[in-house]
Amino acid sequence: MGELKLMKGNEALAEAAIRAGVDGYFGYPITPQSEVIEYLMAEKPYERTGMVVLQAESEVASINMLYGGGGTGKKVMTSSSSPGISLMQEGLSYLAGAEIPCVVANVVRGGPGLGDIQPAQSDYFQSVKGGGHGDYRLIVLAPSSVQEMSDFVPLAFDLAFKYRTPALIISDGLIGQMMEKVELFDQMPRLTDEEVIKRHPWATNGKPVRGERRILTSLDLDPHRLESHNWHLQAKYKTIEENEVRFEMLHCEDAEYIIVAYGSSARIAQKSIQLAREKGIKVGLLRPITLWPFPKKPIDELTKRGIKGFLSVEMSAGQMIEDVKLVVEGRTKVEHFGRYGGVIHSPEQVLEALEQKIIGG
Amino acid sequence: MTEEIIIAGFGGQGVLSMGKILAYSGIMQDQEVSWLPSYGPEMRGGTANVTVIVSDERISSPTLTAFDTAIILNQQSMDKFEHSVKPGGVLLYDPNGIIHHPKRKDIIIYEVKAAKLAAEMGNTKIFNMVVLGAYMKIKPIVKLENVIKGLKKSLPERYHKLIPLNEDAITMGMNNVTKI
Known part of the structure; x- marks a missing residue:
């Protein structure tokens, strides 16, 4: 049995990020989610596992840091609450288009607009129907306990890398702020640079010795090529629909x-x-x-x-x-x-x- | 067994930490627990409350409108939560600062003069532990040894020297709770 702790949902998510062997967390504080970055800053995972924790200058910056970090095949993550997640929609569309895996957590609060800081579930449409532009989907996991706030972090990364697509963990102020008993999973090692290169042949982590140059982009000005790319994405989404339904x-x-x-x-x-x-x-x-x-x-x-x-x-x-x-x-x-x-x-x-x-x- | 509790009072009285100690004690004796605080503007206005559930089974809703026990530590909370106690349930309060005392006849009402007792013990900070002791006397759901274990686990090492004082405060509460 793993270590038992009494933790807030936000803290469990943060601890799970360290234990899942995440390479980088880039975030910007917002209630009711701020405990995630607070916990990470206090816990200093850069001393425990070498994981980078960075407070970005904005949510727009953090999602684009995921594009950069995720593009090199590293495990990268961010979290925010509703208004901050809205700011990230452009980035999420680019990540989905360029097929870059990453994990984003949304601790939802009341809206629309700046709204309030109390729990809500009004970001469902944004999460499952798009939010950003273009024909894309996110894998969306909805924890209903502090235990699942922990367990769904490694699960979200597994799915994100398996399908090369961003995964979203959607909770709310209630799950984020409440404390429950949580059984923490054991520390997973971070991948070495060699392992990343071996596992993710698509990653842009340096000029390949042989083979073609790797480019990660969502831009293709040839409509026929872009249509083929969309067919490929849709086929992938169909596979996800066939294999990854959980209830x-x-x-x-x-x-x-x-x-x-x-x-x-x-x-x-x-x-x-x-x-x-x-x-x-x-x-x-x-x-x-x-x-x-x-x-x-x-x-x-x-x-x-x-x-x-x-x-x-x-x-x-x-x-x-x-x-x-x-x-x-x-x-x-x-x-x-x-x-x-x-x-x-x-x-x-x-x-x-x-x-x-x-x-x- | 499932015990659904609301603890409500002023910010700074140790309401949230008392709930946390209770929840930790539940974990120490292999039970399921949930702890849901009021947060945000409500909390910043001076009142604080926390819903704690200790159960032998998987906990359903962490947010509730009716409670087995209400622990009430100021007038605002009395106004808000006296009517949230289930019929036959328990209301425990400190009469310090209470103008309108509870009137319900279908619940069991206890009082503990925790603020006074803590002051007499020379440390007003242990107020919440006196209240916790009174609660433990009324509803022996968590054992004292598990509370101590919970304190050891939740407090940083540098505060461990204060555990005996907390234990005394709990005993003080246990010995000074009276049924109204």
């Missing part, structure tokens, strides 16, 4: 109704389900762990099984519900419930919405 199902075996919720809403919904079952309401939870690729198959199977209704619970005005509806295709009822702008719904409010919108509605 969790709780109390679904006998369920007549399903709550679909991710991250902190999934935690709140578990309490609502407990309260509902005490009243004899058979309701289960489907928790998407990857928001993209979205778990379409389990929703389709549940629909075929005759589920009487889905309630999409999210701290937003209703974003993920669109993806649920795309799978259900009108075969059964799909409704949304959620507080937003930094307000967290209570387990009782979720239960009430289930009773009114799905069961009674």
Whole structure:
């Protein structure tokens, strides 16, 4: 068993970055995410593993530092909260286009605009539908506990490098600020320069002795070549959709109704389900762990099984519900419930919405 | 067993650290724990609160509206959380600075004069540990030995010499809690 600690979600993410053998973290402080860079600065990983920790001059600078560092095949990471992540969208589009692996963490807060500093889940569209320009996707992982804030860092890097694409970890102020028991994984070594060269033949880490010059760019002025590049990207995204869907199902075996919720809403919904079952309401939870690729198959199977209704619970005005509806295709009822702008719904409010919108509605 | 607690008071009273010690003690005895503070503008305004859950099972929602126990350390928190105690639940408070005392009849109310006791012990900083002691007497969910273990683990080495004082404060709280 690994080391047990009581940690904030943000701290667990930072510690996991060190232990995952990350080469460089480039970030800019913003509430409710600042503990990530604070923890890294206090922990001095450059003394532990040689990992670089740098406070960039802005979020725009940090995402472009990921382009540079990731382009050399190094494991690089940044984190921010909603307004900062918005600033990074151009960079993310370039990273996706140039197929540079990296990990970005978003500890979401209320919006739009500068918004507030309380938890929200209103960056779903930005995360899974693009955010930046062009036909690209990010692999999006949604932790719902402090343990997963730790575990998803190495997972995000594995996926990012396996598919040469940026991966996003999306949590929120609640997961970031709360403390829970976390079992830390053992320190993984950082790759040596030789190992990086051997493992990542695409990386631009010096003039190759033989073979062609390597260029990482998202620019190609020949539309036919750019279309081929897009075909290649789409084929890659299809492979990811086929192989990397992750989700969790709780109390679904006998369920007549399903709550679909991710991250902190999934935690709140578990309490609502407990309260509902005490009243004899058979309701289960489907928790998407990857928001993209979205778990379409389990929703389709549940629909075929005759589920009487889905309630999409999210701290937003209703974003993920669109993806649920795309799978259900009108075969059964799909409704949304959620507080937003930094307000967290209570387990009782979720239960009430289930009773009114799905069961009674 | 699942115990859902809210601890609420002024910033600087040690509300958050008391919750942290409780959570650490839970880990020491192999339980699941969650600790969710109020943060942001609310906290900067002077009041602080923390939701702590200690359970034998996987914890569902870390954010709650009804609690098994409310530990209340100022009037604002009394106004806000007296009605959040589940029927049959426990409300523990320090009467110091309380103008409107709790009125509910369907909960069990305890008081501990922690501010006074801590002052008598010559160190107002151990106030929160007196309160913790009172709570541990009412609800022996975490064992004293595990609290000490938790303190050792969460405090930097240079503060370990203060552990015996904290232990005394806990005992003081345990011996001076009264049911209203």
